[in-house]
Amino acid sequence: MRKLLLLILLGCIGFCSLAFALGSDEPLPADEAFQLAAELRDAKTVSLSWHIADGYYLYKQKFKFVTRTPGVDIEQVGFPAGQIKQDEVLGAVEIYRERLELTLPLRHSQQKPDSLALEVTYQGCADSGFCYMPIKKVLTFALDD
Numbered sequence: 608m609r610k611l612l613l614l615i616l617l618g619c620i621g622f623c624s625l626a627f628a629l630g631s632d633e634p635l636p637a638d639e640a641f642q643l644a645a646e647l648r649d650a651k652t653v654s655l656s657w658h659i660a661d662g663y664y665l666y667k668q669k670f671k672f673v674t675r676t677p678g679v680d681i682e683q684v685g686f687p688a689g690q691i692k693q694d695e696v697l698g699a700v701e702i703y704r705e706r707l708e709l710t711l712p713l714r715h716s717q718q719k720p721d722s723l724a725l726e727v728t729y730q731g732c733a734d735s736g737f738c739y740m741p742i743k744k745v746l747t748f749a750l751d752d
Contacts, residue, residue: 634737635660641731641739647748650719653711655727659704662734664692667701669730669741670709676724678717684709702731723748 634640642658659665667689672681686709689701713723725746732738 632735634733634735634739635663637739637742640733641665641729641742643727643744645725645727645746645748647723647750648710650715650750651713653713653723653725653746653748654708655711656706656708657703657729658706659731661705663731664690664702664704664734665707665729665731666697667703668697669728671726671728672711673726673728674713674723675726675745676720676722678715678720679723680714680716681725682712682714684711719750721750723750 640660640663642660644656644658646654648654657665667686670684670686672684674681687703687707689703692700692702694700711725725748726743727746728741728743730739730741
């Protein structure tokens with residue numbers, strides 16, 4: 608009787624473990640969860656857009672933009688209104704889901720360079736609770752006449 612009970616218990620544990628493993632989703636790779644596209648509109652404007660996968664979001668406060676090109680500065684970036692989320696660690700935070708589009712106005716304090724290197728940092732999470740480390744991308748653009 609004990610052997611039968613033990614066998615049933617082990618079978619249930621194995622089945623529950625399998626069901627849990629099949630039901631738990633691995634988080635998407637960062638580049639799939641947050642697909643970044645960038646376009647140089649002109650020498651003074653860069654457009655950035657993110658396609659954010661379902662069940663994922665980006666934190667507004669975690670964005671950072673830095674030029675690596677001397678003589679080029681980023682002026683004030685205007686963010687659209689996001690959603691307010693009550694985060695267990697950070698409290699009330701503004702987030703973006705689905706799609707985010709930003710325009711980065713550039714100011715040249717010297718003669719226009721031949722190229723632009725832009726460092727973009729952002730961070731997000733999955734609704735499942737998995738959060739990514741900050742994601743840093745360096746984008747380069749040729750500044751043709």
